[in-house]
Amino acid sequence: MNMDELKRDVLPAFAAVLEYPKEDFRDRLDNLLHVLSMNSPEAWDEIFEFEQAVGAWPLEMQEHLYTRTFDIGPQCVPYLSVYLFGEQSFKRAELMTGLAQAYERAGFDRGNELPDHLAVVLRFAPHFAGDEWDEMVQWCLRGPLGHMARALAKVENPYQYVLRALGQIVDAAFPEEALHA
Numbered sequence: 001m002n003m004d005e006l007k008r009d010v011l012p013a014f015a016a017v018l019e020y021p022k023e024d025f026r027d028r029l030d031n032l033l034h035v036l037s038m039n040s041p042e043a044w045d046e047i048f049e050f051e052q053a054v055g056a057w058p059l060e061m062q063e064h065l066y067t068r069t070f071d072i073g074p075q076c077v078p079y080l081s082v083y084l085f086g087e088q089s090f091k092r093a094e095l096m097t098g099l100a101q102a103y104e105r106a107g108f109d110r111g112n113e114l115p116d117h118l119a120v121v122l123r124f125a126p127h128f129a130g131d132e133w134d135e136m137v138q139w140c141l142r143g144p145l146g147h148m149a150r151a152l153a154k155v156e157n158p159y160q161y162v163l164r165a166l167g168q169i170v171d172a173a174f175p176e177e178a179l180h181a
Contacts, residue, residue: 015122046165
């Protein structure tokens with residue numbers, strides 16, 4: 001898959017599944033499976049595991065899982081800067097301010113989420129310039145994704161599959177050695 005497809009199709013499809021579930025959650029999940037079927041069989045397998053775990057659940061149960069996972073007493077927080085700088089840090093505030101300014105310049109609506117929410121960053125991916133996106137992956141995405149996936153694996157939370165699949169996509173598109181070249 002080329003970088004344009006990744007930023008235009010794949011990452012926003014992940015973002016949709018990592019946003020709060022609504023009536024269209026099943027459609028969002030089906031879209032992610034479809035996008036991955038054409039681009040990444042390994043990541044597709046992880047999302048299929050997620051789909052098998054929660055796809056048939058009623059919306060109320062999916063909402064409860066999301067809330068327990070990411071919101072109230074979260075098993076992992078969806079805010080990238082927390083993993084990078086801690087909850088109370090000037091550097092965290094700088095990153096969030098920089099992201100908010102980038103969103104504003106692009107006319108991008110992040111809704112009610114903080115600028116460093118994983119789903120917001122993924123939805124904004126098509127707007128990042130190449131070098132900006134490379135830096136975002138290297139410094140802000142790769143490490144937090146690993147932390148999040150490991151935290152959820154410890155508690156056997158189905159969202160671990162989504163985060164592992166996303167990590168596989170990021171690792172395949174941005175091999176560590178290429179980012180340091």
